[in-house]
Amino acid sequence: MRRKREYPFIFKVFAAGILLLGIFFTWEGIARAEAQQSPVFSSDPAGSSVKMSPLAVASMAGYSQVARVVELLNSKQVLAEFVDRRFVVGDRLILRSQEEGVGVIAYFVVREVLPVEADGAETVGDETGGTDRNLTKRKFKADLLRISGNYLIQRGDILIPADLTFENELYGAKTELIDPDGSVGFVSSRYRSLYTQGLGIGETAETLKKDELLLAWYGYLAYGAKDWLTFSSYLPLNAFGASNFQVKARFFNSLENKLAAGLNFFKIPGSTESVFNLSFMWDSFSSSSVITHSYLTLAVVTYDNSKETTAVRSLGSSAIQSGYEFLLSNWSRVLAGPSYNFETKALGGYVSYLKIWEHFHFQLTLASNNLSSVKLDVKDGYYGLIDAYWRY
Secondary structure, three states: OOOOOOOOHHHHHHHHHHHHHHHHHHHHHHHHHHHHOOOOEEEOOOOOEEEOOHHHHHHHHOHHHOEEEEEEEEOOEEEEEEEOOOOOOOOEEEEEOOOOOOOEEEEEEEEEEOOHHHHOOEEEEOOOOOOOOEEEEEEEEEEEEEEOOOOOOOOOOEEEEOOOOOOOOOOOOOHHHOOOOOOOOOOOHHHOOOOEOOOOOOEOOOOOOOOOEEEEOOOEEEEEEEOOEEEEEEHHHHOOOOOEEEEEEEEEEOOOEEEEEEEEEEEOOOOOOEEEEEEEEEEEEOOOOEEEEEEEEEEEEOOOOHHHHOOOOOOOOOEEEEEEEEEOOOOOEEEEEEEEEOOOOEEEEEEEEEEEOOOEEEEEEEEEOOOOOOOEOOOOOEEEEEEEEEEO
16 A cells, blocks of 8 residues: 655645745735726716826825925925915925826925915915815925935925825835834834844844834734834743743934844743843845845853754854845835854855735745755754734
């Protein structure tokens, strides 16, 4: 009788992950194709359909919520014209290019709303509904927060209040448009910097904002005590004698670079041994679609079997890696890069796909602790990981 072949569990997990990855790419491809075939239309008085202009699309939320750039004051400030009194100092704005197909290219913040007597305001007819009411045309100064390196701001470009709470096709995936510092209110996770690259990859230099939470399906919980300081722990392990905690502090933050340091403590269950890892993270915004993540973790205190857990970064072993985060057009991410473990003296690597919604993250990863070892082995070979977590 022929014996049925049994496949390792990790192989089954990896195969399931590849299948799910294929489903995701197929689904997103269909969605993008449908979006491209469905332009925005409105009806004219005669009942015929006409394609809406960028200003008309923006005006759907109300004429008073749209402004136009009328003058470039200096390299980081513009003068914009608007109608009515809806813009106030501190408002975060997105700038959409007047050129068709370009989309959002910059973030601004309202610096000063000019008084009526100073800006030469005039009374104009309501362009959205005839001339049955009068509106006051005014101006404000806005400071540049971030801009895409591939585009220039022009007179006539449109400024709209930034609403990053949900997916919006106006917001093309660019590293320059990732949630600028100082934004207020809820921001969809797809527009934020990644807090982590995943369990089997390593940390980033990003910290959670104050009172922000991240919860993974396996019980990992992170909390933002300050905008620059985050505490975390694998909660279920504490109940089984494996006490653990992590601290990450960001000590440098600019539009192009972020630097952070972390401390990881883990008590080995059933023994008196403990693990201390000191980690350093550096994120660099390399281009409009790529972010570089450099990661170094050093085992200050380790244990005898640290080589058995190299798949989990900062768990008793020392490693260095430099990987890349690629932004896809729908704000999903692809992560890839090499790594080197000092204990095993082996070159590894990883490739990962991360799909992000408003709160939920789903990730599929193929990694290796030893690229030269062609076998499925989480200790010394290739392995797959499925990760899922929520960010609030």
